[in-house]
Amino acid sequence: MAEAAVLLALSKLVTSFGIASLQAFIKKETNLSQDLPRIANRIERELDMIHHFLSQVGTKIYSNKVLEGWIVRVRKVAYCVEDIIDEYCYNITLLQEEGYFKRVIHKTYYANAFHSIALRMKDIEEEMKHLSQLKRDYREMFNELLDNTSYNTQIQSPKYNENLHAIKVDDIVGMKKDMELLDKWLDPKELNRVVVSVWGFGGLGKTTLVRKVYDWEMGLKSFDSYAWIAVSHNFNIRVTLRQLIQELNEYQGKIPADLGTMHCDKLTDALRVVLSNKRYLIVLDDVWDTRAFNELSDSLVDDHKGSRIIITTRNNDVASLAQETYRMKLNPLGADDAFELFCRRTFQNSNMKCPSHLKELSGQIVSKCGGLPLAISAIGNVLAVQEPDEITWRRMDNQFKCELEDNPSLGKVRGALSISFAYLPRHLKNCFLYCSMFPQDYLFRREQLVKLWIVEGFVSHRGQSTLEEVADGYFTELIHRSMLQLVENDEIGRVVACRMHDIVRELALSFSRKERFGLADISNLALENKDDVRRLLVSTSNQVNQLTRSRMDLPHLRTFIATSKVANYQLLCLLISNYKYLAVLELRDSPLDKIPDNIGELFNLRYLCLRRTRVKSLPRSIKRLSNLETLDLKSTGIETLPKEVARLKKLRHIFAEKLADPKQQHLRYFQGVKFPDGIFDLVQLQTLITVEATKKSVELLKRLPELRLLCVENVRRADCTILFASISNMHHLDSLLISASDQDEPLNFDAFNPIQTQLEKLTIRGCWDNETFRRPVFREYGINIKYLTLTFCKNNADPLPSISSSMPNLIFLSIRRGCWSDDIMLCAGWFPQLKTLYLEKLHQLKRLFIEEGALVRLEVLILLSLTSLKEVPKGLELVSSLKKLNVSMQPPEFKVEWERDNWRMKLHHVQEIRV
Template sequence: MTYTGIELFMENLEMVIYRNDNPVVNNHPLFLSKRSEIQLLYEELSSMTQTLFVEKENVLNELEEVRNVKKRFKDLVEEVHNIVGLFVYIANFKSKYPSSSIKSVLSSYLDFKNVMRSHKFIKTEWAKSVESSHTYKCSLDLKNVMTSHKLIKKEFVKILDNLKMDSSPSINRMKTKPPVSSVGISRTKTPVRTEKVLEEFVVGLKRDAGLIRDKLVEDQKQLDVVSIVGMGGIGKTTLATKVFNDPFVVYHFHVRAWATVSQTYEKQDLLIQILASIGVEIDPDQGDNYSHLRGMLHKRLMDKRYLIVIDDIWSTEAWDDLKPYFPNGNSGSRILLTSRLKEVPLHAKSHGFIHHLEYLTDEESWELLCNKVFRGADCPRWLIESGMLIAKNCHGLPLAVVVISGVLAKESLTKDSWEKVADSVSSYIVSDQTGCVDILALSYDHLPPHLKDCFLYLGAFPEDHKFQVRRLIWLWMAEGFIQQVGNRSLEETGEEYLQELVDRNLVNVADRKFNGAIKACSVHDVLRELCLEKARQEDFCLKINMGIRRLASMRPRRIFTNVDFFANNYLDRPHPRVRTLLCLHNGGSIINITLNHFYTYPLLMVLDIQKCKLADFPEAIELLVHLRYLAFWYIRGFPSSLCNLVSLQTLIIKSVTSLWLPNTVSNLVNLRHLKSNKDIYFGSIEKPINLQTVSTVKLGNGAGSWVKNIPCIKTLKAMTRAQDDHDFESLSSLETLVWVNIGLKGLLFDKPEYPKIHLRLPASLRKLSLTGCYLPWSDISILQSLPNLEVLKILDNAFLGPKWETGEYVFQQLKYLKLQGLEIQNWEASSINFPCLRRLVLDRCELLEEIPLELGDIPTLELIDVDDYNNFVIESLDIIWEEQQNLGNYDLKINVRRRWTPNFSIGNRKRFDFIKRRWKTFLIENEAKFDFGDGCIKTN
């Protein structure tokens, strides 16, 4: 169990003790008799958690004996969690089936009991109750737990006393085994890398080195900071070394010095390191005199133009300690920082420059690999194909290329041996003994506790997996990784967690929204392997591949599987410790899961089996009272028994039929996100629920009866039918609504009469998508009146008519506008109508004669994105681009998406042939100006 797992359990235990959310448990005679004992245990565990993981975390984390105490404490909390969780499960079971035998359930825990016998946390009455067949007797006896806790606490206090913590100036001078994250101090006059695997890496750095050098020597007299930021192993130190030794830099600066900052450092050691780097001899008697060392350095640097490289700095506090050492003599001095953390250079810079070091291209990776393996010789032709694949599978990380090059250098030069390496590049890298894992593990070791679990979670998914941020955060919430912070929602806090992982260069951004928010992310394969290794050490999760057939000897908390879990006999042994079961296997066949399948997983909080088609819904799922996240594929609609899962936060249902929700859905008081690929029909909701996301709900007749009971809704994807009432007045009362997607179904394109839709939307709305609504363009004034609208998507005949006259309407806050599948021919608009627009997207608007030229004058416009159907639109883009270039607006970019299949739904063949001829001519004429090869026009 990790720190966040402890926090989650303590939160749940607090709810059990002090709130009456579960009458079955709170009114149980056994619980009532043990309540004071449980309350005392809660207070003791809370106090110990605060001491071990918060107050003394920084100063004690490196001590081996303290790490052992923390591990024992985690195991203790884990077992308390199991005892309480199993009690809650069984109490609910007996409430649901009062006359049924509990024998099968308790039998499944006997093996678990034997495993934990040394702790004696589960009483023998459990076994007796099984033997007596129909009797029910479970224990909440926590005396042994309290005894173990007292022993752990006593041992910890003894450690503190022995170390004399209150008077000791630094724990780092204790004779303890240094952790992997400690970096030795170099006292040489030139920078020396501890990571020897990168010592010869020079490929791809020419442009970066030139840019950094120019920033260091530019004509600015004040002391300033230039920073290099990137993930571990990407070449930050190598780049800094290249610049440090550049002849022009050597000539420009009077004094150059280098210091490497470890995660745990001493200020006087850093001073000695810098002084030694510039050739100053240190008197051994003065080595511990901090004031003397600081004065000596200040004197050496005063009135000099100096360059100090601070390599591998890990915290803003470290910079605050170092900053006073460096005098500002208005002589053009510079500090060059390298860091994996974005927050450090942001904190350090005044007017400084931050350079984000990028991954190598596939071509650069291949060049580096050849240089390392063949030392200037040519690669044998029979190895080129597999070699290029190996380089590509390093995903641009120089450290990975260098390490895998060392592996290849030891292999025979045969196609088979190289193809074997190509199949498992990341595994070879992590298993190599060159210290690659230690270099990357520094980033993990430096993570705060609340981010470690979030990061480890990413490693269980397949290689090259692209995470949709919304779903990932929902999973983090269900796992308990995200804690409530002030008035911020869990979702907002989750986004901050993800951004912090990105800023620490542990997670890559795969896709962004128009406003810069992260839409999708990924993890480098080497970091993913690191996650898996750390997860194994922490007993965090188990990833099941085809090679694992039995779980008999394993005690995982989380199971991620890429195989057909239910068809491969993986449920032949109980797993009461498991909190998460996530099936990533694409099961195509319909399966039958029996009731007993989930009896062996009583503590599940996350169950994702949406890749498996269920013929019948397992009744046992309704007994999973701890369940917070449930995703499944059920072919028969909405099972009413789901309404018993009161802890549920996220419910995702894939179905082949519409979902009719019963009135008892209001029992799901914690449900925040409800999503389905089919239409959701609400009945009459009896009381308000906490829903924040619903997709896709049926609007129209009678919607007002349930809309009023979802007052917290933020995101609503809705549909209505042509024959329904289309007065959406009920939506206007939803004051928290920020995103709405409305679509119309059941209307034929050749129908002469269109439904009359009356849009009434709340002023809080920020994002709106309309599809197939057949509104007249005059109704767009309703949208113009929305004061907070930032995103507007008008799709597939959402508005009908050949002409859109924007007139005097002003979309004050609109930043993103998309027009798709419209019959519009003439669009009259100017920069006044869209003063804040950043992105304009046009898709399948074949009849549009031109984009209003005045839109190019919008000062905030960053991108115009169009498809290549309409040559007239392309020509107007050419005019806009030319005008903006002449005005000095070089920030505007134009993206042209190439489409290979013509769409003849609008217009005729003759018109298409004409457009195609014009388009070909336009391509030839503008080939030198625009690059259409990659689908993107870049304007520089």
């Protein structure tokens, strides 16, 4: 939203001018410089008022030209404030790092620098006064906005009465199974009152689907009473109660005469009377908040008559009001159904058949709708009244984004999606707009995205949670609100990856353009807008070439992201030389083999990612990146970090390891990096990947009690006592990887004795003492562990009995490249929570036995390259919860038994089988 720039400027004002008082450094400076903190406070107050004003008027920003012009001025001021603050902090940092004599020598420089900053802040203050005066001069138009802060019709939810009176059977395409399931849930065999939820993002057809079933049930007179209530965002309990009483009573003609004047308690009693001893069907359409249902719930009596309440929503939290077995998540239409719906809408005068000369173009147009029924129908309606020729269709294809943004006939599509954005909490709007900059179908990784949000300043501390934990919550919340589409969970159920729906992205981009939030296509950059570009993403070589050839001047660029392996050394040199305010450099997978020596000039850099590049070393000037928080060097050629890295006191995350063996055939296929001793003094570190164990490093690790994620490799048995004593100090550690130096030298966990631990994920490469998992630490804290991976284990005793007893909540278990016996037995009662079992390259394993009552929740079983396993696992058919079985590269005898005994039929309950 419009307050994005204002919020960022505010957050920096609040935190930055309290760093140090100028008087402590420059006692004889001019009054203007000494007054700088007070000027900053006045600007902060003014920005805060502007922020509250913008929050109140909401998306009416985009429907009022006067306000839109005023916002452009506000945004420029906020950007200037941010730039000045960064320069102030840079000079303060230099001052704090210099000794007394250097300060004396450089006194004139600092005096001039702070005086210049003070003058610019004074100019900003004057500009703020002018902005306030403009608002007063045009107060009539501004007051009009404040008098009516409801959102304009362009972003309101479509009401049933306006759009859905006459839904034809033909309108329902690709939803037959959903209709049948919903109808089944309304069956009166279940006499308890049942809450059903139908959810998904705007435009998927939730209301249309439910309305069809609702009308069908009304025709059958299956229920005694019916009510359809559009709840929407501005829920009012009194209004909703009155609507329910009125609709439910329409069939009996008993509407109370004093309904309009009843207070809440009396309305509640009246509704209970209406519903008493009746089988009712109530639809609560477009519910945004669980509060709406919770406030109604006590009034919706349950007399065990088989009543049903259907909730439609975009929000997973609201959908969760229904029992898990009564939740329906709608997904976009598949390609065939999407094309059929398009043809039904577009070619009604041609028997709903697409002419052959338009098939290819129609397919391209439909694909851009991303399976969204509302968009497909709207585009179809637009084209239905056009001449069916290639020129018209090609124009729609080429101008799809523009049509979506400004064609009045597509207003319903914009409205359905824009309202989701309009009602996003403020803390999520910047995060959402940020995602829109990335290319279409880009796969967002949680690990990458949350760190970018943090360094951009979008995430604020909440209670005792770390910024990363808060940002994880934002990521999940955007998925729950259907703004991002879940693609992948990790092994213990946490969200790992998601995508943005194409149409949602296009609408987000339209908001982003109005906000000057970020730029993903420099070919559309007008010269007069250069100063507004704060974030730039390039995804093609042509864009990189255009940027380097033109040496485009973007004086306020703060974020540069290169996707699709397009960044090169020349571009990086250009960025460092021209854009001193850069805070984010995301260059993963780029063909870079070295870093310019002057990278230290980027004083504002907070995030540097060189993951999977060919870089072999870092220049010494990196010591000047005093604001750096994330340094990602994973899978580069770097073997040793320079000692200067230890001067980066704000570092929170270091990813630095070398992939030495891509085929993972050897124990040390990932090799750690040699860190300078000073790294262990960086007390803000939360992530350290991967430390090469030395006598010194394992001792120094005890200085990092705040670590959440730690990987240590090349661990010798002789180092284990000191190493695990150091790790025992890390009370927040939730993920630990330990890799041995020698496959034949077992790791000793005896010294692992934390006072408390939050460890959830444990990976061990190499073997361990046979009694390891019976140690007190695992007996006491093993209940927290949900993920366990064991690789290259040459143990001679079966660890599974002790693992099962000490880690009862294990969800994921992986055993690879090592086994202790010809047989593995999984006994009854073992691993009651396990959902995934992964066995790979256990060349000794000949037989796998699963007793009845073992693995009662197992959903995924993966058996890869078990070259001695000639028999199908005994008892496999007993695992009734199994959903996926993947068996690959097994001996021929295995396949013979599989076919002979018709195992595919025995496992008919398994949804996905690959053998």
